[in-house]
Amino acid sequence: MFSWDLLIGALVFGLLLGCFYAAVSIGLSxxxxxxxxxxxxxxxxxxxxxxxxxxxxxxxxxxxLAGLFLAPVFFVLGVVMYRLYYAMFEKHGSDAGLRGLAFFxxxxxxxxxxxxxxxxxxxxxxxxxxxxxxxxxxxDLRIPMRLLVAFAAALLLTIGLTLxxxxxxxxxxxxxxxxxxxxxxxxxxxxxxxxxxxFGIATAVTAIAGALLIIIGPVxxxxxxxxxxxxxxxxxxxxxxxxxxxxxxxxxxxxxETIVLTFxxxxxxxxxxxxxxxxxxxxxxxGLFGR
Amino acid sequence: MxxxxxxxxxxxxxxxxGCIAVVLxxxxxxxxxxxxxxxxxxxxxxxxxxxxxxxxxxxxxAGYVNFGTSAFFAMGGYTALFMIxxxxxxxxxxxxxxxxxxGVLGLGIGLISLRLRGIFFSIATVAVAIVLETVILNxxxxxxAKGLQMMRPEPIAPFTxxxxxxxxxxxLMAISAVAISRYIEQSWIGRGLRAIKDNEEAAECVGVPTxxxxxxxxxxxxxxxxxxxxxxxxxxxxxxxxxxxSLNYSVSALAMPIIGGTSSWIGPVIGALLLGSVQQIVTVTxxxxxxxxxxxxxxxxxxxxxxxxxxxxxxxxxxKNSAKGDAKGGAQ
Numbered sequence: 001m002f003s004w005d006l007l008i009g010a011l012v013f014g015l016l017l018g019c020f021y022a023a024v025s026i027g028l029s030x031x032x033x034x035x036x037x038x039x040x041x042x043x044x045x046x047x048x049x050x051x052x053x054x055x056x057x058x059x060x061x062x063x064x065l066a067g068l069f070l071a072p073v074f075f076v077l078g079v080v081m082y083r084l085y086y087a088m089f090e091k092h093g094s095d096a097g098l099r100g101l102a103f104f105x106x107x108x109x110x111x112x113x114x115x116x117x118x119x120x121x122x123x124x125x126x127x128x129x130x131x132x133x134x135x136x137x138x139x140d141l142r143i144p145m146r147l148l149v150a151f152a153a154a155l156l157l158t159i160g161l162t163l164x165x166x167x168x169x170x171x172x173x174x175x176x177x178x179x180x181x182x183x184x185x186x187x188x189x190x191x192x193x194x195x196x197x198x199f200g201i202a203t204a205v206t207a208i209a210g211a212l213l214i215i216i217g218p219v220x221x222x223x224x225x226x227x228x229x230x231x232x233x234x235x236x237x238x239x240x241x242x243x244x245x246x247x248x249x250x251x252x253x254x255x256x257e258t259i260v261l262t263f264x265x266x267x268x269x270x271x272x273x274x275x276x277x278x279x280x281x282x283x284x285x286x287g288l289f290g291r
Numbered sequence: 292m293x294x295x296x297x298x299x300x301x302x303x304x305x306x307x308x309g310c311i312a313v314v315l316x317x318x319x320x321x322x323x324x325x326x327x328x329x330x331x332x333x334x335x336x337x338x339x340x341x342x343x344x345x346x347x348x349x350x351x352x353a354g355y356v357n358f359g360t361s362a363f364f365a366m367g368g369y370t371a372l373f374m375i376x377x378x379x380x381x382x383x384x385x386x387x388x389x390x391x392x393x394g395v396l397g398l399g400i401g402l403i404s405l406r407l408r409g410i411f412f413s414i415a416t417v418a419v420a421i422v423l424e425t426v427i428l429n430x431x432x433x434x435x436a437k438g439l440q441m442m443r444p445e446p447i448a449p450f451t452x453x454x455x456x457x458x459x460x461x462x463l464m465a466i467s468a469v470a471i472s473r474y475i476e477q478s479w480i481g482r483g484l485r486a487i488k489d490n491e492e493a494a495e496c497v498g499v500p501t502x503x504x505x506x507x508x509x510x511x512x513x514x515x516x517x518x519x520x521x522x523x524x525x526x527x528x529x530x531x532x533x534x535x536x537s538l539n540y541s542v543s544a545l546a547m548p549i550i551g552g553t554s555s556w557i558g559p560v561i562g563a564l565l566l567g568s569v570q571q572i573v574t575v576t577x578x579x580x581x582x583x584x585x586x587x588x589x590x591x592x593x594x595x596x597x598x599x600x601x602x603x604x605x606x607x608x609x610x611k612n613s614a615k616g617d618a619k620g621g622a623q
Contacts, residue, residue, distance in 0.1 A: 106591035271425035274418035
């Protein structure tokens with residue numbers, strides 16, 4: 001059963017997939033990790049982004065181009081979402097916990113059902129020049145082009161966002177609001193404006209990640225549920241709000257998943273992310289790179 | 292507050308009277324009504340009363356949101372299946388075993404995640420649901436993805452059919468769940484849980500044993516959900532992971548208390564009766580997708596517009612009316 005070729009194949013696939021997992025989680029790392037918004041609906045936005053990409057691809061658009069085009073649209077959506085969340089819950093403080101969670105859970109559920117009602121339960125996929133081809137290294141190791149494209153785009157996205165948060169003025173403001181909101185407002189900046197901008201960025205990034213999601217493989221409306229596990233696993237594993245940690249955590253999850261997939265079978269794969277998440281919560285809830 | 296305390300004896304008498312009335316109504320329904328539809332619909336609504344009341348013990352009183360009701364429910368069902376296959380156990384034993392197993396499951400999740408902030412507990416419950424579903428899908432003993440068909444045994448003496456027996460069991464279970472949730476609300480446990488919901492740090496500082504209380508609530512809540520799931524195998528004569536772990540249970544068990552009002556035991560009952568009935572009607576007359584959508588929209592609507600649920604709305608209306616009355620009285 002065990003062979004070195006299989007293991008090496010699994011490792012290579014895992015690293016490529018892991019980078020993609022980092023890209024789908026980085027929006028959550030920003031909205032939940034840094035801004036402390038209980039954004040359970042994040043994976044549903046991801047799937048919604050994938051469906052919007054599919055819809056644009058129907059007009060002959062390249063999926064990545066479609067993702068980039070969708071990013072500003074999702075940015076506005078994110079700003080509106082945060083304004084709503086702020087006006088309804090965050091402003092009043094205390095009970096935001098239960099109500100905020102229930103709110104985002106309801107939103108996630110509504111998005112899923114609306115996708116089912118509009119597009120049906122069938123799987124959707126897109127076509128592009130790089131989908132369906134593969135690069136053959138050996139007979140056992142064939143890497144599909146779609147995975148490589150998604151890997152490259154995911155890496156750019158993750159590194160880009162990390163640099164944005166570390167190097168630019170607005171990015172540092174976002175980190176500052178996560179550290180000490182009151183101090184920021186004493187410096188004369190409006191924390192709500194910074195947070196709404198940050199939530200917009202997080203949602204815009206999710207749109208691009210959604211485009212990658214449908215490049216990687218077919219998408220159905222219920223995919224969001226599995227991605228609750230994957231995205232939260234990556235964010236918790238990384239340590240809340242750690243951007244560089246997100247990349248490492250994504251790689252760990254990717255490798256863990258492909259190894260289980262290769263040696264135990266595909267039917268066990270959904271449990272990997274959730275299992276890892278439970279172990280992390282029990283053993284080291286502050287994550288690998290946590291504050 | 293003192294007035295409320297002194298009237299508690301009377302309240303208890305009213306509550307017990309109400310329970311007896313429900314049992315009598317159920318017996319009347321069993322002997323009088325012969326349409327399967329009404330029977331099935333009432334069974335499902337009763338099941339949701341148990342789930343919603345159980346959810347509210349932790350979610351409503353303490354403010355820890357359980358997204359994984361389906362995990363407890365399905366685990367109850369599969370425990371019953373195990374008891375049937377292994378020991379050919381009677382229904383009562385199945386229910387007790389299911390409640391024990393899911394109580395332990397609740398304890399486990401609680402120990403892992405209740406020390407952390409609320410959202411981590413919520414995510415842990417989602418995680419447990421998916422992990423358990425994957426395990427069941429991969430276990431041939433439980434029928435895997437295809438599921439298992441089970442034969443029903445003969446019903447026990449006073450009942451003429453197994454359906455009526457299950458229905459009666461569910462009536463008793465709903466009454467017990469409501470009674471337990473009512474007892475917890477009015478006891479020291481409920482007071483402690485409310486303190487946790489208001490401000491956990493402050494509660495901890497004044498000596499409320501927060502972790503212990505949260506664990507008690509999780510175990511009781513989980514055990515009740517599991518008990519509700521135990522009769523599933525015999526009721527459907529079939530069990531299969533995708534429908535047993537259906538997200539619908541999780542969302543409904545959360546939406547019903549929030550719609551009814553989370554602060555009191557009667558809230559989940561109101562929510563389950565209303566939403567459960569609407570669901571039954573919409574699923575049959577329009578479509579099951581729309582039914583699910585209605586649950587989601589109502590949930591968001593109530594969370595945003597009326598966070599205290601129908602109970603809160605009624606209370607507001609009452610204080611408004613009494614204020615009006617006072618104003619009139621003062622003018623005269």
